[in-house]
Amino acid sequence: MDQWMLDLRNSVTKGETLAQDYDVDVNEINDVRKVYPMRIPQYYYSLIKEKGDPIWEQSVPSIEELQDENAEEDPLHEDEDSPVPRLTHRYPDRVLFLITDRCPMYCRFCTRKRMVGRASDVTEKTIAMGIEYIRNHTEVRDVLLSGGDPLMVSDEKLEHIIASLRAIPHVEIIRIGTKFPCVLPSRITDKLCNMLKKYHPIFLNTHFNHPREITPQAKEACERLANAGIPVGCQTVLMKGINDDPEVIKELMHKLVMMRVRPYYLYQTDLTKGTNHFRARVEVGLQIIEALRGHTTGFAVPQFVIDAPGGGGKIPLLPEYVVRFNSKEVVLRNFEGKEYRYPQVDQKLVKYPRKIKAINF
Ligand SMILES: *Cc1c(COP(=O)(O)O)cnc(C)c1O
Ligand code: SF4
Numbered sequence: 001m002d003q004w005m006l007d008l009r010n011s012v013t014k015g016e017t018l019a020q021d022y023d024v025d026v027n028e029i030n031d032v033r034k035v036y037p038m039r040i041p042q043y044y045y046s047l048i049k050e051k052g053d054p055i056w057e058q059s060v061p062s063i064e065e066l067q068d069e070n071a072e073e074d075p076l077h078e079d080e081d082s083p084v085p086r087l088t089h090r091y092p093d094r095v096l097f098l099i100t101d102r103c104p105m106y107c108r109f110c111t112r113k114r115m116v117g118r119a120s121d122v123t124e125k126t127i128a129m130g131i132e133y134i135r136n137h138t139e140v141r142d143v144l145l146s147g148g149d150p151l152m153v154s155d156e157k158l159e160h161i162i163a164s165l166r167a168i169p170h171v172e173i174i175r176i177g178t179k180f181p182c183v184l185p186s187r188i189t190d191k192l193c194n195m196l197k198k199y200h201p202i203f204l205n206t207h208f209n210h211p212r213e214i215t216p217q218a219k220e221a222c223e224r225l226a227n228a229g230i231p232v233g234c235q236t237v238l239m240k241g242i243n244d245d246p247e248v249i250k251e252l253m254h255k256l257v258m259m260r261v262r263p264y265y266l267y268q269t270d271l272t273k274g275t276n277h278f279r280a281r282v283e284v285g286l287q288i289i290e291a292l293r294g295h296t297t298g299f300a301v302p303q304f305v306i307d308a309p310g311g312g313g314k315i316p317l318l319p320e321y322v323v324r325f326n327s328k329e330v331v332l333r334n335f336e337g338k339e340y341r342y343p344q345v346d347q348k349l350v351k352y353p354r355k356i357k358a359i360n361f
Pocket of ligand 1: 088091
C-alpha cells in the first residue's frame with residue numbers, strides 16, 4: 001500500500017478523537033457527521049491552531065449544517081444536466097466527469113455535499129458509461145475529472161481512465177480537479193507525476209482557501225506537479241469569516257504564485273444545503289477583485305464567478321471599469337479611480353465579415 005493511503009487511514013473521523021484535543025460537543029459532531037461525513041487527514045488537522053480558526057471551520061462539522069432546512073441539495077442542477085450518471089455536459093465542448101465520490105477530506109462547505117462520502121453511486125459501470133459517452137460525442141474536446149476527488153483512486157485505476165480518454169482522438173485536454181495538495185500533499189508522488197506526464201496535455205486545478213494552508217509540504221507537492229509539466233491552477237471559495245477579506249485573499253494569491261500555482265477562479269459560495277452559513281456577500285468578492293486588479297501581478301488575480309443557481313454555468317463578475325461606451329469612444333476608469341478615454345476607430349475604416357453589435361451607455 002502506498003504511503004498516502006496509510007496517511008489517509010490515519011484521519012480524524014469521529015467526534016471522540018476531536019474531544020481528546022479540544023473542548024467539543026461529541027454528540028453534536030457525531031450527529032452532523034452521520035449526515036455529512038467527516039474526515040480530516042492528520043496533516044491538515046495539525047494545521048489547526050485553535051478551535052474556530054479558518055482551518056477548523058473548513059474541516060470540523062458544525063451543527064449549522066443540519067439547520068439549513070430550506071436549501072436545495074443540488075442548486076447547480078448537475079444531476080439534471082447528466083446525460084449519463086455522474087457526467088455533466090453543460091457547456092458545448094467540455095464535460096465534468098465524476099470518477100469517485102470519496103475525498104481525502106470532507107470539506108464542510110462542499111458544493112457536492114449531497115453525494116461525497118455517502119452511499120456510493122459512482123461505479124465501474126458509470127465510469128465506463130462516461131468514457132463511452134465522451135467517445136460518442138466528438139464535440140467534447142476537454143474532459144474535467146472530478147468527484148469527490150479523482151486522486152482518491154489508485155494510480156493504476158486512474159491511469160486506466162486517463163489512458164482510455166487519451167485514446168479518444170477528439171479529446172484534446174484532460175483536467176484534474178483535486179484537493180490533495182492542500183489537505184494531504186503526500187499523495188503527490190513522483191510515481192503519480194511520472195504517470196500523468198505520459199498523457200499530456202494534462203492540466204490540474206487544486207483548491208486552497210487560506211494562506212495558512214500554504215506549507216512547505218503543499219509547496220513541494222505543487223512544485224512536483226509543475227515540474228512534471230502540468231499547469232497547476234487554483235480554485236478558491238469565498239467564505240464568510242474565513243477568507244472574505246482582501247488582505248487574506250491577496251496573501252493567498254501571492255503565496256500561490258510563489259509555488260507556481262496560477263489562481264483560476266474565486267467562487268461565490270453556492271446555495272447548497274448544509275453550507276449556507278458560509279455565504280459571504282457578493283459585494284465583498286467584487287471588493288476583493290478591485291483590491292487585486294492593478295495592485296498586484298495580473299496573473300495573481302483570479303476570475304470571480306457565480307456558478308448560477310439552476311445550472312446556468314459560471315458567470316464572471318467584474319467591478320465596473322467602463323464608465324461610458326458608444327460608437328465614438330470608451331471612457332474607462334483605472335485601478336486608482338482615474339478616468340481615461342479611448343477613442344474608437346472610425347466605423348467607415350473597419351469592415352468585419354460579421355456584424356458588430358452596437359454598445360451604448
Ligand atoms: C466548472 C465546470 C466546467 C469547467 O468550466 P471552465 O470554466 O472551463 O473551467 C465544466 N462543466 C461543468 C458542469 C462545470 O461546473
Ligand atoms: S475535496 Fe472537493 S469534492 Fe471533496 S468535500 Fe472537499 S470540496 Fe467537496
